[in-house]
Amino acid sequence: MSIEARFEINKGDFKLDVDLNIPATGVTSLLGPSGCGKTTLLRAIAGLEKSQAGYLNVAGDIWQNADQFVPPHKRPLGYVFQESSLFAHINVRSNIEYGYRRLAEPERKISLDKAIELSGVGHLLERKPGTLSGGERQRVAIARALAVSPGILLMDEPLAALDAARKQEILPYLESMHDELDIPIIYVSHSTDEVARLADHLVLLDKGKVIAFGATAEMLTRLDLPLARGADAEALIEAVVAGHDDEYSLTYLDFPGGRFTVTQKPLEIGKTVRLRVVARDVSLTLEHQADTSILNIFPVIIDELIPVGSSQLTVRLLANDVPLLSKVTRKSAALLGLETGKKVYAQAKSVALLA
């Protein structure tokens, strides 16, 4: 099952010209700088933006081709806008029920209760949108979109208008949605952090064109893409909770390249989690250092190196085929004789648990 989208849209100086084939499962993030066309692409998928030439096939249903254009209200989708855009004249409950009421009985696969529960808005139902905080409003907008039992959920930077604290308040709901509902999500973002937490696949856009598409972990560490070259370059690693060490308050997380040791978290054994390892925090040694305070050390093979600026290099490493990034100075690279294919040890000074 996949989503095939071809659009050509001219808006004054800006031209969106994309030809995409993305899986109709999991979270696919459209990532790129502002003005790259990611919102326009999302709107075109929803049918809110008409394209001169277009083709859209969502999991086998033609939504647009040369002969037909299915209007937005006949597309089985949910849309969460950047600003929550709740209907100001009705209360939260009526907002959430608005789309639900317009579904035929058999289309109601997600119950109102489920949509309300997943978004955590049960206590807000009788309030008017004007009395809600930004984070609450956005959660209501998410509940409203879920209540139409969408075949695909389109989200346009749902967290962009919120401060860091509000983002942290919403992200867990998005994650539980991702885990509990089998709905493909297309998520527009300009934040690598959000993408690392949520996205399974990544579409990189720039100036109206798709520059790359692939699995998030792969895309974050591809040295030919801007993500891995930036100061905040990071690798994303999926690991499984292997056990806890109560004596030292630690949790062990296994991934194909070895075992991460992190401060203890109340996680069930066997649960899959995402880890973020920032390139800046990864140093390289030729020998396995025994006399170091760093616990997370893995044997890796150097896959590729590229210069970043005049003094630095970004090194792509493979820990049993799982990519990691490291930033080293050009001088260190020369002293250690780093080159493609060389076996070294990567020391990760810090690891962030994403979910």
Place this chain on the structure above:
Amino acid sequence: MFNEADLTALAITLKLAGVTTLILLLLGTPLAWWMARSRWRYKFLLEAVVALPLVLPPTVLGFYLLITLGPHGPVGGLMESLGGRPLAFTFTGLVIGSVIYSMPFVIQPLQNAFEAIGRRPLEVAATLRASPLDRFFTVAMPLARPGFLTAAVLGFAHTLGEFGVVLMIGGNIPGETQVVSIAIYDHVEGMEYAHAHWLSAGLLLLSFLMLLTVYGLNRRFRIMQS
């Protein structure tokens, strides 16, 4: 206080204002909606036409209507050939004149209200399975409620005060086309100042109360929304 002729004039005035407002809301809503949403490049022509009665002397408007609706005019002539009466000097003629005369007072507030909503709420409704008509009735109309109230009251109040157009096409037929503003004029001409006072004060009070209602309700609506 009011004599019988005054009361009849008052009744005709209120009926005229009511019918005119109703017609304008029915015809003006789709037109204002279209004008608020359309990107047609010659839309400004239509906007200028709608605004014309704001600046045109009522006698000019009345004059052209008289020509058109009278027995020798295109509309009046047609009515006559169909076996009807020409529309000049009838209540129907007055309604036609008033609809044109008060048109901007209804259409402009509606257009502004629709424009103020913006596209977003309607796009949201579209992604929530609402058809265009459904979106109009469940999103655009309720959100434009203050605009409707303003439009209705301004249209009504403006028609109440109509003089020039009525004089030109309605004449001054008591019991049929004599409205309050003309009755006042007659009283003054006949030196019946007491009657003129009562009617004038009546219109003043009515107009003021209606405007108070609009501004009061719109203020409450804004507070409710924020």
